Amino acid sequence: MALSAAEVAALDRTPLDPPPTQVPAVRLDASNFDFGTVLVGQSADVTLTISNTGTAPLTIQSMCSFVGGFNAAAPSTPFTIPAGGRQAVTLRFTPVFGKAWSGTLSIFSNDPRNPLTTVGLTGIANSCPPITLSPATLPDGNVNTVYNQTITVSGGTEPYVFTLSSSALPNGLTLTSAGTLTGTPSTTGDFMFTIRATDANNCSGDQSYTLRVVQPTLPNIEVGLGAMNFGTVTIFQDRALPLTLRNTGPGTLVINSLVVASSSFLGDYNAFVVPAGPITLAAGAEEQVTxxxxxxxxxxxxxxxxxxxxxxxQPTARVLLYGLGWLAETETGGSLVAWGANGNGQLGIGTSIDAPVPVNVSGGLLAGKTIVAVAGGQRHTLALSSDDRLFAWGDNSS
Structure with a gap:
């Protein structure tokens, strides 16, 4: 059925629906932030992202916290975020004294549905600087061997007092208040403990350690001879004999010194190389000294x-040394000369008068003989001729 003219006119006067309204919408990427522990007078930052999920520009009019120490550092307000855009905001915690802090950051905007949004903020303010103990690890110790290690500190204010804050030390060890770990551990194993250093302002730092106590690898010295007989040597001449020193233990042997108690015996340590300092022998090694x-x-x-x-x-080993200083020697051509004390006729010069200077021994049975070797005792002399005849003279009482 067709509309009348009056009905058509009425329809023309009916208003249309209004166009949709464009509005901003604020959205935060987090509702809480924890700044952790911050030293008094220093700052820590976190980043909050504000997004505009609406269809109109979002204006952040102000951001503030009513708890001291928390604030929005950047950007400054007001600022505008376009529809669909986002803005990073730096939040800062700057404590003024030590305690646990909590607060709220209030964000005011032109979002008609949420004109005020909030973010929870927490942080701990520490009035103490970092205190670090050194070394970070401890050297191993040997059971039944003295152990000594000093702990040092950086940071804080002297003086420091050291204490054991957890677990226990190996049996036989103690920690002094000055930070020295000392004693003689009596048990092998791995021992875990924590040492605390407290400074003059009652600030402290901890360091956890694991101390391993093991069986020691010790050296063992072995001397080749217990006594050395140099035989008969003409005075102002010398005779050399070798002596072997061995390390039969698993640890490194350090021979600090070789000392001879008589000026008649001289040690040059090594027939080939004279070491500049102590002799060091690895496990199983040996060295010959002369x-x-x-x-x-x-x-x-x-x-x-x-x-x-x-x-x-055996920190000290000893070797007995002995020899006879004699006053007779062969000369070129096989003749024999002797000098010195002659109370028993041991010089073989036909008298018992001492001879302060060398005297030729050529009479008697030695006449015409070529002497190739000579030896003797305190009161007698032996001479070997080139024809393998042995001659003796001097004291004949026994």
Missing amino acids: LRFAPTAWGWHRGTLTINSNDPD
Whole structure:
């Protein structure tokens, strides 16, 4: 059925629906932030992202916190975020004294539905600077061996007091208040503990340690000879004999010194290389040292070689040294000369008068003989001729 003219006119006067309204909408990427622990007077920052999910520009009019220490550092307000856009905001925590802080950041905007949005803020203010203990790890210790390690500190204010804050030390060790870990551990194993250093302002720092106590790898010195006989040596000459030093232990042997108690015995340590300092022998190693007997007076000479090392069971080893300083020698051509004391006729010069200077021994049975070797005792002399005949003279009482 067709509309009348009046009905058509009425329809023309009916208003249309209004167009949709464009509005901004605020959205935050987090509702809470924890700044952790911050030193008093210093700052920590976090980032809050504000998004505009609406269809109109979003204006952030102001951001503020009513708790001291929290604030929105950047950007400054007001600022505008276009529809569909976002803005990073730096939030800052700057505590003024030590305590646990909590507050709220209020954000005011032109969002008609949420003109006020909030973010929860927390943080801990520490009035103490970082206190660091060194070393970070401890060297291993040996059971039944003295252990000594000093703990040092950086940061804070002197003086420091050191305490054990958790667990226990190995049996036999103690921690002094000055930070020295000392004693003789009596048990092997791994021992975990924490040392705390507290400064003059009652600020503290902790360091956790694991101390391993093991069986020691010790050296063991072995000396090749207990006594060395240099035989008969003409005075002002010398004879050299070798002495072997061995390390039969698993640890490194350090021979600190070789000392001879008699000036008639000389040690040059090594027949090939003279070391500049102590002799160090690895496990299982050996070294040959050379000793020389150089008498300057007639008669028997005795001495003791003392060997000082780091062998814990035998820090001092000794070798007996002896030899006879004699006053007879062969000359070129096989003749024999002798000098010195002659109370027993041991010079073989036909008298018992001492001879302060060398005298040729050529009479009697030695006449015409070529002497190739000579030896003797304190009161007698032996001479070997080139025809393998042995001659003896001097004291014949026994």
